[in-house]
Amino acid sequence: MAQIELDGITKRYDDLEAVSGLSTTVKDGELLCLLGPSGCGKSTTLRMIGGLEMPTEGTIKLDDEDITDVPPYNRDTSIVFQNWELFPHKSVRENVAFGLKMRDVDADERHETAEELLERVEMGGYGSYDPTDLSGGQKQRVALARSLAVDPSVLLLDEPLSNLDKRLREQMEIHLKQIHEEFDKTFIYVTHNQDEAFTLADRIGIMNDGQLVQVGDPMDVYQNPTNRFTEEFLGDTNFIEGKVSDSSDQPVVKTGFGASIPLSKNAGVDSGDTIDLSLRPEFLALSSPDDQQSTVTTDGGHAVTGTVEDVLYQGSTIRYSVSVSGEPLFVERHVGDRLELSTGDTVQLQWDTDDVLLFREDGTKLDV
Amino acid sequence: MFLLLVAPLVVLITTSFAGSTSFQFPPQELSLQWYVEFAQSQTWITAVKNSIIVGTGTIILSTTLSLLAAFGVRQSDVTWVARLVPVTLMPLFLPPVVLGVALLSFFGSYNLHQTYGSIIVAHALWATPISFLIIQSVMTQVNWGLQDAALDLGASPLKTKFEVIFPQIRQGLFASALIAFIISLQEFIMALFLSGQDTRTIPVLAWTAISQMLDPIVNVVSTLLITLVVVALVLSAFSIGLNRLARQL
Numbered sequence: 006m007a008q009i010e011l012d013g014i015t016k017r018y019d020d021l022e023a024v025s026g027l028s029t030t031v032k033d034g035e036l037l038c039l040l041g042p043s044g045c046g047k048s049t050t051l052r053m054i055g056g057l058e059m060p061t062e063g064t065i066k067l068d069d070e071d072i073t074d075v076p077p078y079n080r081d082t083s084i085v086f087q088n089w090e091l092f093p094h095k096s097v098r099e100n101v102a103f104g105l106k107m108r109d110v111d112a113d114e115r116h117e118t119a120e121e122l123l124e125r126v127e128m129g130g131y132g133s134y135d136p137t138d139l140s141g142g143q144k145q146r147v148a149l150a151r152s153l154a155v156d157p158s159v160l161l162l163d164e165p166l167s168n169l170d171k172r173l174r175e176q177m178e179i180h181l182k183q184i185h186e187e188f189d190k191t192f193i194y195v196t197h198n199q200d201e202a203f204t205l206a207d208r209i210g211i212m213n214d215g216q217l218v219q220v221g222d223p224m225d226v227y228q229n230p231t232n233r234f235t236e237e238f239l240g241d242t243n244f245i246e247g248k249v250s251d252s253s254d255q256p257v258v259k260t261g262f263g264a265s266i267p268l269s270k271n272a273g274v275d276s277g278d279t280i281d282l283s284l285r286p287e288f289l290a291l292s293s294p295d296d297q298q299s300t301v302t303t304d305g306g307h308a309v310t311g312t313v314e315d316v317l318y319q320g321s322t323i324r325y326s327v328s329v330s331g332e333p334l335f336v337e338r339h340v341g342d343r344l345e346l347s348t349g350d351t352v353q354l355q356w357d358t359d360d361v362l363l364f365r366e367d368g369t370k371l372d373v
Numbered sequence: 374m375f376l377l378l379v380a381p382l383v384v385l386i387t388t389s390f391a392g393s394t395s396f397q398f399p400p401q402e403l404s405l406q407w408y409v410e411f412a413q414s415q416t417w418i419t420a421v422k423n424s425i426i427v428g429t430g431t432i433i434l435s436t437t438l439s440l441l442a443a444f445g446v447r448q449s450d451v452t453w454v455a456r457l458v459p460v461t462l463m464p465l466f467l468p469p470v471v472l473g474v475a476l477l478s479f480f481g482s483y484n485l486h487q488t489y490g491s492i493i494v495a496h497a498l499w500a501t502p503i504s505f506l507i508i509q510s511v512m513t514q515v516n517w518g519l520q521d522a523a524l525d526l527g528a529s530p531l532k533t534k535f536e537v538i539f540p541q542i543r544q545g546l547f548a549s550a551l552i553a554f555i556i557s558l559q560e561f562i563m564a565l566f567l568s569g570q571d572t573r574t575i576p577v578l579a580w581t582a583i584s585q586m587l588d589p590i591v592n593v594v595s596t597l598l599i600t601l602v603v604v605a606l607v608l609s610a611f612s613i614g615l616n617r618l619a620r621q622l
């Protein structure tokens with residue numbers, strides 16, 4: 006059992022609030038990803054859980070035991086740091102054995118454990134190396150082994166892959182996932198990379214500006230963002246401004262290019278309120294206006310015409326920027342779709358009302 | 374200008390190899406006569422031993438104080454602590470005679486003058502500010518993230534210092550120890566006030582010897598001192614330099 010419970014933890018530095026009243030529970034054996042932009046307080050949160058930073062307010066519990074005031078060296082947690090922090094004056098083996106040495110395990114035994122763990126992270130045979138001679142990926146593995154060596158209840162990982170190139174990062178994601186399953190420990194993993202979070206996480210916590218905005222199952226968070234920030238951060242999307250108009254008995258949101266979306270009567274909005282619409286590129290159907298079949302507006306859907314402003318090749322996908330009544334919208338298609346549109350072409354964009362997400366001015370989601 | 378600085382040294386060093394009693398320059402013949410005499414003189418051997426004891430004591434005292442101070446300043450959140458740092462340099466600006474007299478009356482009142490301890494304290498008064506500055510500058514290059522890693526892995530704060538901070542400042546400590554030793558080795562005025570028959574350091578004995586009559590052994594001692602100081606300076610400069618270099622690579 007290793008369950009972490011954060012209750013309203015806050016960290017203030019002078020007049021800066023790095024983390025504001027963060028509460029959540031990380032279940033035993035779970036891999037929770039804290040995902041958020043740079044400077045949102047992810048590292049600070051992790052360091053508070055690890056004991057390297059003392060919360061200004063709030064409590065941290067490990068299996069119902071309050072560990073808020075327990076110093077880092079007595080906590081059953083271990084951090085894998087963003088820049089790994091391997092001890093440069095110790096060999097790889099001594100690095101991995103360090104935690105055991107601090108626990109007074111005798112030299113033979115701890116070196117044996119270190120070698121075993123190095124094998125597990127595919128670094129067998131590197132024991133006598135100097136950490137400064139290793140590549141980024143190798144250092145990352147050693148740092149992981151070093152933390153695993155102390156057999157912590159909770160492993161805290163602070164963007165351990167952010168200094169690696171894309172290919173290596175993807176390899177390491179798989180490796181980490183295996184390690185998580187094999188060691189069956191609670192992992193809290195901090196990252197600003199959403200691909201990483203979606204690959205690894207059992208649950209994702211979205212952080213913004215020191216606050217935990219939304220926590221949930223990755224697919225759920227992606228499909229049902231409760232907040233404009235989540236929607237914006239999780240994927241490239243088109244935000245379009247709309248206004249509530251209440252002329253008839255039912256309020257509707259009207260956009261600059263004529264498309265309007267009906268709202269339920271008790272949506273709690275007033276006439277004149279600004280509402281942001283999110284049109285995700287994956288829900289936008291793109292077709293040439295002369296392609297008769299797709300001009301048919303499906304039930305509850307919308308179709309607008311626009312001009313292709315820009316075509317951007319991004320490897321396997323092509324991104325089209327389409328101007329609709331002056332508003333730029335972007336759409337992505339696979340190269341294989343062979344749309345062969347070029348700048349200046351007139352196209353039609355189509356979407357389902359159900360796929361549009363609406364957000365109030367304060368960022369909260371409006372349910373249609 | 375450089376010649377002016379070096380000329381007395383040349384005279385001194387060459388005359389130490391002189392074959393006669395006179396302070397002639399250039400000497401008539403070269404020999405190691407005075408070196409042999411130096412090595413056989415019980416008084417001089419005692420002075421060398423005293424200087425080493427006092428120097429070592431100064432190293433220990435000043436390095437310990439500087440380390441404690443540097444860690445204290447780093448860990449303190451209070452801003453005025455950092456502002457107080459220049460105050461620690463004060464002993465360097467006081468005339469040694471004043472310090473010597475003050476310390477003499479202080480230690481004298483406890484009957485502690487003429488002991489090694491009193492000279493060590495006096496010398497540490499000078500050496501500590503300098504070694505503190507060296508250690509502080511070395512500490513700015515320490516990777517404190519390693520301290521976090523060590524604490525996280527279960528090392529107590531004290532063990533953390535030994536395991537990961539100390540190896541990073543080793544060269545700085547070495548340099549600061551050497552400089553403390555040099556300061557102690559060459560300091561004369563305070564040692565003169567505070568030393569007794571049995572605790573005379575090399576400069577004090579040299580002064581006593583010279584004031585009675587021109588003793589060529591003084592030349593020998595001076596030559597040895599100069600060599601020692603130059604070697605120590607080169608070593609310490611080298612160790613600080615290596616430290617920098619290692620960090621930049």
Ligand SMILES: Nc1ncnc2c1ncn2[C@@H]1O[C@H](COP(=O)(O)OP(=O)(O)OP(=O)(O)O)[C@@H](O)[C@H]1O
Nearest residue numbers: 018021022023042043044045046047048049050197
């Ligand atoms: N020791 C400190 N003193 C003052 N401010 C700090 C300190 N540590 C962090 N902060 C501030 O707290 C905020 C959150 O920092 P934190 O390092 O937790 O962000 P992060 O989400 O980990 O960002 P990144 O993705 O860049 O690592 C930042 O504005 C940062 O400047």
Ligand SMILES: [Mg+2]
Nearest residue numbers: 047048049163
């Ligand atoms: Mg961070």
